[in-house]
Amino acid sequence: MNPVLDIRNLTIEYDTPTGVFTAVRNVSFSLAPGERFGLVGESGSGKSTTILALMRMLRGGRVASGDLLLNGRDVSAIPEREFRTVRFAQMSLVPQGAMSSLNPVLRIGRQIGDLFDDHGVRHGRDERRRAIGSLLQRVGLPPEAQDRFPHELSGGMKQRVCIAMSIALGPSLILADEPTSALDVMVQKQVLATLGRVQKDLGAAIVLIGHDMALMAHFVDRIGVMYRGELVEMGPVREVFASPKHDYTRMLIESLPSFDAPRALRRAAQGATFARGG
DSSP: OOOSEEEEEEEEEEEETTEEEEEEEEEEEEEOTTOEEEEEOOTTSSHHHHHHHHTTOOSSEEEEEEEEEETTEEGGGSOHHHHHHHBTTTEEEEOSOHHHHSOTTSOHHHHHHHHHHHTTOOOOHHHHHHHHHHHHHHTTOOGGGGGSOGGGSOHHHHHHHHHHHHHTTOOSEEEEESTTTTSOHHHHHHHHHHHHHHHHHHTOEEEEEESOHHHHHHHOSEEEEEETTEEEEEEEHHHHHHSOOSHHHHHHHHTSOOTTHHHHHHHHHHHHHHHHTO
């Protein structure tokens, strides 16, 4: 089975006043159709930069070397005019900040309608309203949400709108850049459940970007750990959690809250006391 996404030896650079800064270095991974892949790491590790390169949304950066293949096609070789039709139709992005991604002065229905128009999907007025309403229902929102402005929706509802837009044209790849970072724990769970359900319905592959190892453990099939611009560990999520190979991966896992944490802290404090001779 051919991969939906195949990234090979990707290196991304930025020019700075002090010289060239390498933000991503020799990153390689691929996704099979329908697979869920998690890319995890601290802020600045290069995970978001990697998918922004794929979407051609880098600001000030450049792909210095490597290949970005989407459904077997070299993304860098697609003319810009044609690439505008690739976004959302073949691969889509669920952004981190829904409020800053939605136009505050346009109703939700208008924004989704613009997406259809940009890709040549034509509807009559009533048909367009039904299509948008059905799309919103797929992500757990009432059809009437299309008549609202973004500020009239909660954070979780706005994120669901972004998910609806990401699946509107049936892409084979969904890129989700920390889609739950600004939400409370219960809403995070609901949004991820929605994302997982629509991804499964489409049969699309998904890359989930984040730093929360607990969320990754519950959502993805495979996980890649990025540290200082490099992909330092990758494997099935169960194997990585059971036997992490890299020190940074081990630290991420150990940072998760645990009912045993107070006991571990007491042991550490006792060890420190013994070390001091107390």
